[in-house]
Amino acid sequence: MNRLKKKLTAAVIGLSMVASMGAGAYAASNLTPIKAFLNWGLSFKVNGKPFQLRDGNGGTLSPITYNNTTYLPIRSVSDALGIAVHVDNKGLIQLGETVDGISIATGFEGDNRTKDPSKTVYDGKDYKDVFLDNNSGDRSASFMLYPKKKYQKLYIQVAAIGKDIKAFNVQDSDTDIELKTKPIAMGDGLVTIEVDIGGSDALYVWAETSDGGSVFIPMTTSYFK
Known part of the structure; x- marks a missing residue:
């Protein structure tokens, strides 16, 4: 991974992020209702080129703003940076290399x-x-x-x-x-x-x-x- 990608990765991981991978895999008891806002006013560039957040089906996504913090869909971020993201059936999200081959x-x-x-x-x-x-x-x-x-x-x-x-x-x-x-x-x-x-x-x-x-x-x- 080059130096720029490392810096971008660190910046993204430093943000609060949510996984846009569907809540069905996780127990409903782990979900807490909140009042948040879709923030369509933000736009993104990756390595100087415009980038649109999208879901796994190609649909357009918006960041979410909640309590003055912006949350980005982790799948879109991983696609932008070329970083693997893996979610197991227990809700563990792994970025980059997994522990086990x-x-x-x-x-x-x-x-x-x-x-x-x-x-x-x-x-x-x-x-x-x-x-x-x-x-x-x-x-x-x-x-x-x-x-x-x-x-x-x-x-x-x-x-x-x-x-x-x-x-x-x-x-x-x-x-x-x-x-x-x-x-x-x-x-x-x-x-x-x-x-x-x-x-x-x-x-x-x-x-x-x-x-x-x-x-x-x-x-x-x-x-x-």
Whole structure:
């Protein structure tokens, strides 16, 4: 995270904020009625560019003013700053990285996923559940991941088998912004790649490899955080 984003994050967290994520997930006994005002007189810029507060469906939102304090919808703020926000079923809101990693196996979509013991072993260790593209020909081995703006980081492990991986890429599927790209040599072993995915809803992951080469990605040790 760059210095400007850190300053913006600190300023936003310093404000009193509310989560525009629906009260249905929380017990009614935790809700206290108040008299507040929608403050349509405020406007916002992020990094010098106008920014409109919106809900998860794209609807326009207004800040709320209550007792001389302005409350901003946390989902809109997190979208503006590219910071992940995650709410659990107990009402705990986490900004940025979560404490516990969540396996990329959750919501994984793509071919070449296998739990075949003859294919899940790398360097003497059985990873149980892996993405293994060992098809023939020069190709792009690819799949989708869906962090749904809940996570700040992706830690994904990758190994090149048989031939070097020319380029391993992670791209924001909605904006087409390339978040990470790097070559992976066979001699590198099982590489852990860290990717900043704050604000990303869907990721397109692909590896450029050659005929005779395989792409090995363990699900059990690759995770969102």
